[in-house]
Amino acid sequence: MPTTSVLWGESSTPTTSRLLAAWSAPSARVAPVFLQVQLPALGAHVHSVTALVADAHTLLRENQELRAQYELVSAHNAGLVAHASVLHDRNLAILHRAREGYRAGMIRLEQALLSRERVERDYADLEGRVADFRARADRTEAAETLLHVERDSSAEQYRDLQAQLQAVQDQAADYAAQLARAAAAPPPSSTPLTRLFAAQGERDDLRLNVIGGGSWWPPLSSNVMTLSPSVTA
Template identity: 95%
Template sequence: MARRRDVDADDIGLVEGELDTNDLEAAGCVVCALGARRPRLPTAPQVQLPALGAHVHSVTALVADAHTLLRENQELRAQYELVSAHNAGLAAHASVLHDRNLAILHRAREGYRAGMVRLEQALLSRERVERDYADLEGRVADFRARADRTEAAETLLRVERDSSAEEYRDLQAQLQAAQDQAADYAAQLARAAATPPPSSAPLARLFAAQGECDDARAERDDLRVALAAARAALSPVQARADAAEAERDRVRQLVDTAEPQRDDALAERDRVTRLLVVAEQACDGALDMRDQARRISTALRRERDAAVTDRNQARQAVAALEKQRDAAVAERDRARQAVAPLEQQRDAAVAERDRARQAVVPLEQQRDAAVAERDQARLALTAQRQRRVLVAEELRVTRLSLSQSRAESEAAQNLNVPLQDDLRRANALLVAHAEELRRGATRIHELEESVATATTLRVAAESEMTRAQAGELGAASRAAEYRAGWMSVRRSSQRH
């Protein structure tokens, strides 16, 4: 059997005490159940071997003893071969089981690491949700503060409207008194005109009264021109106010159409977990404050409608007063001093009304901003619910992965329990094989040292041979030179 190379012990960092020899046993394994076979020694035979050089009494008995010893030797050799083969199979089987257990442990560790990573991601997601929840609480607190400021501004506006209504009623009473006085003056003037003048003095007074009447008529025309100019200047302001009221009514209709969606959101809010209870309570408080602000706005609208009705009635009364003023032109000079402060008070009331309308505009803007903030808060709640669902799904998957990892770890431990004896026997065999390998390695090392020494000697001999060959070549060259010189000397001697 070949040892598996896909899983190695070096790939897994084992902690001390985490993997023991008791964990490497396979339940129900036939090879492990057989165990290691030990050689069974036969009973010692009753063989009497003669000493070296002693006299042999019976050759037949000696031959029989020799045959007996030969059979025992053959039996021991067969048992030794069987035990060696069986122990080699056990060693290979132990190696395979060890690799299998390492693979199981590796998968369990990978599953545990993946589960821890998912758990860490879930915790990070939970922290992000908590931070978003804190931001949402801050937004709800800001919305509540804005609602409080809006309520305070509406209260101030209601107080100012009440004071303006009281001043308007006082002006109406004063105007009614002036109208009554003008009617009395007109009756007196009619009676004076119907009575014939007894002398020229009443005629002079009549002419003087006629001149005053002409002056009063001219003053009345001037007042009519000024009133027409004031009405012309008031008309664009009134148009803008009506447009603002129409826009506010449209926004209120949009808010009324959004009420079913709010009810659905509230029904969905009842199904969330305890993590968002505080935020939902804050939102409920904000909705209650919004309803309260809406009721206050409705009451203000009713008061505005009542004020508009009073204004129309006042306009009708002013028209009647103008008709009566045309009849009471002669007495208007004396009534002018009483009417002038009334006009000033009316102008002050109109200015106060304009200021109140200007104060209503930022309140409407604040209300629109509060509605937009509420919509953003609802969107944030929806996103937070979706993230919470994703986090719950990740936690569920992480729990399943951890359960599978735990089951695999338990299965690995259960598989590792029955391998203790096998590992011990395999360890003993491995120790014996390691000893043999160590002795073989020592012998190989000695042989390598001998080979290295022989190689060194051979290299030295080759270098010596090379130097000897170089010396021989030098000697041969010198001998050739000597021979050439000697031959030249001999030829020269022969010539002489």
């Protein structure tokens, strides 16, 4: 698995994969090359041409190995450059996404703070309403208690008024009965009061004469004889 895939969880391009594979392979690791030929000093005496030709072939082979290593190192460096470019681009993309995420997070945080302020204001408003409702409930309960007391008092007053009304009705019935009896009674005598008093005086005088032993009996007045039974009773 490529290194970038492990780090970022994304698949790399084929070229980058090949370069990373070549760079990660053990054969791509460049080992230092030590020269196996001792070059004679300039102007020194050459003892054997055959040995010199063998050394030339050895140098040629070492030169080819060095060239192959150079090409491998160049490819490795190119892979590293490409990988660095890819990492740089990805880092820029990650930085861009991080900035966007930071902005979005700050916007959400600001919205959350505003929502919290609104919630706190709504909560304070609700607390005020609850306090108002509780005060109203207390006033309503007090009014209900007063209403019960007044209703009980009104019931007592109603019973008292009913008793008074019944007494007045009974008294009115009594008066009506008295009026009925008075209407059914005979009419009173039409004798004047003076004649009534005169007759009463004559009767008193007669009684005094009888008590004193006198023999004079005056004649009865016709006025006394004409008294009505209701007056003499």
